[in-house]
Amino acid sequence: MMWRWSFWVLAADAAASLLRRPWHAVGMMSGIMLGVASASAAIVIADTQQGQIDLRFDLQRSDxxxxxxxxxxxxxxxxxxxxxxxxxxxxxxxxxxxxxxxxxxxxxxxxxxxxxxxxxxxxxxxxxxxxxxxxxxxxxxxxxxxxxxxxxxxxxxxxxxxxxxxxxxxxxxxxxxxxxxxxxxxxxxxxxxxxxxxxxxxxxxxxxxxxxxxxxxxxxxxxxxxxxxxxxxxxxxxxxxxxxxxxxxxxxxxxxxDGEKLLKDVGGDLRRVGAALGGFVGLVGMIAIANTLMMSVHHRLRELGLRSAMGWSRRRIGLLVLTESGIAGLVAGVLGTAVGLACAAAWCWLHGWTLIMPAVLPCVVIGGGVAASLVGGLLPAWRAASISPLTAMRS
Amino acid sequence: MTGGTALIQLRGVGLEVLAPAPTRILHPLDLDVAAGTSVTITGPSGAGKTTLASIIGALQPPSEGTYQFAGSEMMGRSKRDLAAFRSQHLGFVFQHSHLIEERSSIANVALGITDPTMSRMDRDQRCQHVLDLVGLASLANRRAADLSGGERHRVAIARALAKSPSVLIADEPTAALDQPTGQAILDLLAQVTARGATLIVVTHDVRAAEMADQVVSIVDGRRA
Incomplete structure (x- = not known):
């Protein structure tokens, strides 16, 4: 119970920290948003393209x-x-x-x-x-x-x-x-x-x-x-x-x-390309969020030092930064998924394709965005947790 | 020292840093501070006043000597233990108040409460109460960036008082303030000891020294 309350207090504090610096937050989220949007669009387009290939293969397959x-x-x-x-x-x-x-x-x-x-x-x-x-x-x-x-x-x-x-x-x-x-x-x-x-x-x-x-x-x-x-x-x-x-x-x-094996190979290649593209952009997003968070931590040395001086444990300060990162990742994941799916839908509409989207895709890519944010936030969180309380006294 | 058992007891406490070159910041000194009293640490700039206060405040460990707080040894404790100690016993007022500019007065005060078991309602009531103590109840929702220098210091004091610390350490609390505002802040700090807390003030301000039960003068890292 105490932990749950403590988490929500921390989450509210983290959300307030993000809202205090909206442009920082936007910068932090843009990388992950781009990654999630690319990943979701790439996967949906790959799946849709797979459907198109299936359709065309059916016409070529032995009857x-x-x-x-x-x-x-x-x-x-x-x-x-x-x-x-x-x-x-x-x-x-x-x-x-x-x-x-x-x-x-x-x-x-x-x-x-x-x-x-x-x-x-x-x-x-x-x-x-x-x-x-x-x-x-x-x-x-x-x-x-x-x-x-x-x-x-x-x-x-x-x-x-x-x-x-x-x-x-x-x-x-x-x-x-x-x-x-x-x-x-x-x-x-x-x-x-x-x-x-x-x-x-x-x-x-x-x-x-x-x-x-x-x-x-x-x-x-x-x-x-x-x-x-x-x-x-x-x-x-x-x-x-x-x-x-x-x-x-x-x-x-x-x-x-009837080209069954070829069809499977082509489909597998498409999925791998989509996953690689999404993963690569996700990695870039992770680095972007780590970079922005690191800058944010640097700008907040005094504040974080103050929290440490007031008795916040290193763990709690690290969790604060990590929670900020997670919230940014969640928001970026939701927005990125929406943007990615909208782009994929527009692309399919332009080509006259029927959009094919795995039902679990939104959960997977949003979860991936949050995970990437959390991984990207690890180093800044460690850096924040390492700030000496003396920083507040000396600054 | 005036009356009472020593809450804070320093014996041979000093600080020498080794990097980039061995430098003696604070020579070994003894200090006893009784509970509920006020101590002013004075001295010229660079004398080691703030270093002494940071050792008392468990912000940095001394390189030698012993430090007992309420009979418990502070030396050798882990960072986690020291954080818990600060959370439980100490309040800080820094020279530049260190408020988070974009947040309200009451939100800044709430940062001082580190007890996760306190309900939100109790926390808000507590914050409102200490803001009332420092005379800023009406400015609870004003952003810190919109407060005057004196008001910012009052919010910083309220933040330090929010968890009812047994020791309040103030570092140059009047340095950046005009004389009337500085006096008001000193009066406010004086009320802390009246409520039973121990007050340690690092200052150049002679008015603060006059108000204190004990004055510790530091010159070139030595107790004068």
Whole structure:
């Protein structure tokens, strides 16, 4: 109780000492205020910038998962297996999208043009998941139609090369192409502006058609899932375990890297830069407060000597100066945080960014300001406590 | 010395400083001061008057001799103990009053109270009371910077009296004042002994010497 009363008396005395010399107090606080303002602004801007980077990375991050199998049953993965993957929350579509053959001679039945192009085996889900769109002709639903055995979809560029693409505004005419000696009706023309651009120069067949006509061993069968950006790695891991619980199929995660590590590294660097900047300015503020307090102590030699002569202990005189320093740090911390956040908000507003501020930031930076002030006040407090009571007698 | 048991007893107390060169400031001397009496320390400038007062006031330790206060040895005490001793027993009035210019009279007086257990109300009442004693009750809230020289000395005396010290040490309390004001201050100090406190005044003022129970004359660091 006595201690508490004594502290408030000391705090009131310290506050009165600060108010007695307002310009000294302003000078003392400006350093810490600058430090706290810089630290809070730097941290908030770094966090906001981190948010912007997250946003931009999301646009660049992989939005699909690719799982490739070495040994797949002739009929491919079962619908039940694919449904398990499709049921995951981040997955919007899933299906087969296999490179059945890397290069097959393709020609149009009525022309001499021959191209060697990949043959892709896909289902409707696979086309959706790969971002492949049917721009002419029958929709991808027909890929699952067992009654239509000799149909194929052709990539946009290949269709142009083979001359099966319709003229602008015209419907797809009844055309045929020949792949490894088998004739197929061109059911549709597809395009892909995403990560599967090679589709533009490929032939797409359904699995039953490919097995019965082109033939093959089922190498390099791939399942593609379209996922929410950022969830690719997790979905890929789950898909591998779901599609091949026994491990017999030698499934491999072929999902493109989405820069997760790079994002974390960049974010960490930004935070470190912000903290270093704030810390450096805080250090300057600490030196400023120590310097101003030291001058203040020098100007108050007589007063402090008088207090000592009247019986104030060295501890109490030191605490008085330290309390002045702490009060200055608290006020400077509050003002500096307000100024820093206002500057950061203005900066974000100018750039059209959404301000991101950790909830604990004000407490942390104000606490940091007070701590820096107290550390900066240690030397002046020691100096004040060392003043001889004789100073009052002799001055 | 007149009557009573010695409150302050100095035996062979002297002061020699070693830096920058060995210098004898005060030669060994004896002094007894009884409780409730007044002592005037006189002598020319630089004679060692203030040094003697600062030793009595526990502001600096002597380099030799013994100092007993109310029977307790003062030599060898820590700085903390000496601060507590000053806080408990001594009041000081300095030559230039040493008020904090920007603070009010009553706030300056409150600086003299070092007892942290005293409630704020008791402290304010005590400050008002001592300001009343020195005739400045009406100027309690006036800033020290706005007081006259005599008023500033009265506030300094009030500050020294605020904790009811058993010994009041005044260093040249009339040096910077005109004659009537100086006399008023001496009259005020005289009331201190009337209230039972011991008064030690360092002065050139012959009027102070005439009022004292004991006069100690110091010349060239020696008791004359």
């Amino acid at each position: 699909h998962v690719v799982v490739q199998a070495e040994n797949v049953p002739r009929d491919g993965f079962s619908a039940d297996q694919l449904r398990l993957v499709a049921g995951l929350e981040p997955v919007s579509s899933v299906g087969e999208f296999s490179n059945w053959s890397d290069g097959e001679p393709v020609t149009r039945s009525i022309a001499s043009t021959i191209a060697t192009v990949p043959v892709i085996v896909a289902d409707r889900g696979g086309l959706e998941a790969s971002g492949t769109e049917v721009i002419h002709g029958a929709s991808a639903d027909a890929l699952g139609d067992p009654g239509r055995t000799a149909i194929a979809w052709v990539g946009r560029e290949l269709a142009d090369d083979l001359g099966v693409a319709p003229a602008d505004g015209q419907a797809l005419t009844d055309s045929q192409i020949v792949v490894r000696g088998h004739a197929y009706s061109v059911a549709g023309i597809v395009a892909n502006d995403g990560g599967f651009g090679y589709v533009e120069n490929s032939v797409i067949l359904s699995r039953p058609v490919a097995v019965s006509t082109v033939g093959g061993t089922g190498q390099n069968v791939r399942v593609v899932a379209h996922v929410r950006p950022g969830s690719a790695a997790a979905v890929a891991g789950y898909a591998v375990r779901t599609l091949d619980p026994s491990g017999d199929l030698t499934l491999m995660d072929k999902t493109p890297a």
